[in-house]
Amino acid sequence: MNAPVDVINYKNGVLYMEEMPLHPLTSKVGTPFYCYSTAALRNAYLQYSRAFADRQALICFAVKANCNPSLLRLFGQLGAGADVVSIGELRFAMKAGIPANKIVFSGVGKTKTELTEALKAGVLQINVESESELKLLDSIAQSLSLVATVAIRVNPDVDAGTHKKITTGKYNTKFGVACEDALDMFMLAGNLPGVAARGLAVHIGSQLTSLEPFEAAFTKLAELVVELRTMGQTITRLDLGGGLGVKYHNENIPAMSAYAAMVKKITDPLKVQLIFEPGRSLVASGGVLVTEVIHTKQNPERRFAIVDAGMNDFKRTALYDAIHRIVPLVEPKLSNKYSYDVVGPVCESTDTFATDVLLPELKSGDRLALLDAGAYGAVLSSNYNVRLTAPEILVDGAKFAVIRKRDTYDELLAAYRQPNWLGL
Numbered sequence: 001m002n003a004p005v006d007v008i009n010y011k012n013g014v015l016y017m018e019e020m021p022l023h024p025l026t027s028k029v030g031t032p033f034y035c036y037s038t039a040a041l042r043n044a045y046l047q048y049s050r051a052f053a054d055r056q057a058l059i060c061f062a063v064k065a066n067c068n069p070s071l072l073r074l075f076g077q078l079g080a081g082a083d084v085v086s087i088g089e090l091r092f093a094m095k096a097g098i099p100a101n102k103i104v105f106s107g108v109g110k111t112k113t114e115l116t117e118a119l120k121a122g123v124l125q126i127n128v129e130s131e132s133e134l135k136l137l138d139s140i141a142q143s144l145s146l147v148a149t150v151a152i153r154v155n156p157d158v159d160a161g162t163h164k165k166i167t168t169g170k171y172n173t174k175f176g177v178a179c180e181d182a183l184d185m186f187m188l189a190g191n192l193p194g195v196a197a198r199g200l201a202v203h204i205g206s207q208l209t210s211l212e213p214f215e216a217a218f219t220k221l222a223e224l225v226v227e228l229r230t231m232g233q234t235i236t237r238l239d240l241g242g243g244l245g246v247k248y249h250n251e252n253i254p255a256m257s258a259y260a261a262m263v264k265k266i267t268d269p270l271k272v273q274l275i276f277e278p279g280r281s282l283v284a285s286g287g288v289l290v291t292e293v294i295h296t297k298q299n300p301e302r303r304f305a306i307v308d309a310g311m312n313d314f315k316r317t318a319l320y321d322a323i324h325r326i327v328p329l330v331e332p333k334l335s336n337k338y339s340y341d342v343v344g345p346v347c348e349s350t351d352t353f354a355t356d357v358l359l360p361e362l363k364s365g366d367r368l369a370l371l372d373a374g375a376y377g378a379v380l381s382s383n384y385n386v387r388l389t390a391p392e393i394l395v396d397g398a399k400f401a402v403i404r405k406r407d408t409y410d411e412l413l414a415a416y417r418q419p420n421w422l423g424l
């Protein structure tokens with residue numbers, strides 16, 4: 001899935017997001033910064049909601065992909081629910097106006113405090129990943145005189161065919177319970193008055209570029225529904241986990257229509273409510289990271305462009321060997337291209353955004369955009385090297401707003417304390 005081509009493109013050699021040229025924003029907010037297109041985000045959400053409009057389906061945005069409250073509000077206004085994995089995410093989603101009864105609480109290590117708050121808030125469903133969690137949830141729910149609606153997350157032992165660090169559906173990962181243990185979980189739940197197990201959930205990984213692994217996992221899930229029903233269990237809901245991958249580079253991403261047809265073929269006979277938890281495909285392509293070249297230099301082997309964004313701002317290339325296209329904000333008149341390594345200022349070799357990428361000749365002060373940076377970008381940022389968190393901008397047509405400000409050194413310092421024996 002990708003943003004519509006006309007949302008982020010060049011007009012007369014200048015890179016625009018919607019009706020907003022990105023170049024002037026650099027002097028208004030400084031670099032580096034993230035910038036998101038409202039139209040791209042809306043369009044991505046509508047692809048899911050339209051594809052499943054004829055089914056009982058809830059699209060829950062996976063907040064982990066981008067927790068900016070303005071984005072959550074935008075999706076919430078379009079009708080989205082939220083998939084959250086911490087109380088922080090739950091609070092952000094609710095603050096942004098997403099009602100608790102559209103929120104799914106996922107995650108392998110939810111604490112007592114988190115489960116208590118989620119239950120009190122009245123979330124739609126808690127996806128349980130272990131017997132220990134089920135028992136804990138039961139005791140909390142009983143103490144609150146509530147019954148928690150639960151889906152059991154299964155691990156179907158299916159290879160998602162994605163990067164090993166974002167694979168979650170094989171037995172060598174910590175997620176879910178084995179399909180063969182699902183019945184025991186339901187039987188146990190049947191004896192626990194504080195929980196009502198009514199669904200199954202699955203998520204086998206992120207950035208999937210083919211339908212086959214989804215199909216294999218959903219088929220296992222459907223078989224399990226039939227089996228559980230035969231054993232007298234009630235299953236009314238299936239949570240099909242994260243969404244499609246995105247085209248970062250040269251990947252071929254299946255069309256939404258093909259994904260939807262596959263899902264419907266497998267799930268229609270079951271007559272269940274569907275939940276989807278897309279993150280990346282809703283926000284990746286609608287976001288860019290804008291950065292400025294600080295220096296250029298060459299050694300006998302390589303030509304470097306050293307930019308002012310670092311791996312603290314955007315970690316995907318360092319963590320997952322991800323490939324992101326990098327383009328200039330203003331296309332130069334000359335079309336000569338050179339092979340660059342685009343690197344950040346952080347003191348680590350892995351602080352590299354691209355290796356051997358063809359770009360026009362760069363000089364200090366040139367601005368670049370790293371594309372498809374809207375998912376797992378800002379959320380993974382840190383203050384490593386005591387660098388300030390990059391601001392985030394939302395564009396809508398020709399308007400823009402700062403939706404997260406750059407923090408300040410004083411704000412960073414304010415969180416620290418000194419023991420009195422060190423003297424002040």
Ligand code: LLP
Nearest residue numbers: 062203206207241242243277278279280376
């Ligand atoms: N549901 C669950 C239970 C998940 O664990 C995830 C992602 C999603 C939904 C959303 O999946 P998506 O639609 O975004 O594929 N930081 C990594 C990605 C980690 C994904 C973790 N789980 C990256 O930048 O590639």
